[in-house]
Amino acid sequence: MTRIARCCCGSLRAEAAGEPAVVLACHCTECQRRTGSPFGVGTYFRKEQVRTEGPSKVYERGSVTDQLTPATG
DSSP states (O other): OEEEEEOTTSSOEEEEESOOSEEEEEOSHHHHHHHTSSOEEEEEOOGGGEEEESOOEEEEETTEEEEEOTTTO
């Protein structure tokens, strides 16, 4: 199965092929802050399963790393 995600502004696209390596719900403070809810839910794929298109920049806060568009970051 192939999964496709796009950012809100439409400039960044990610495509993940196959099954995720991990699916989890986290209630750490950083995930609460990132999502604005009591917990964050994440699906993680191996790097070789994911292809991205469009401009992006890496944003790090504590142990959380996100890849955002220059417009949203």
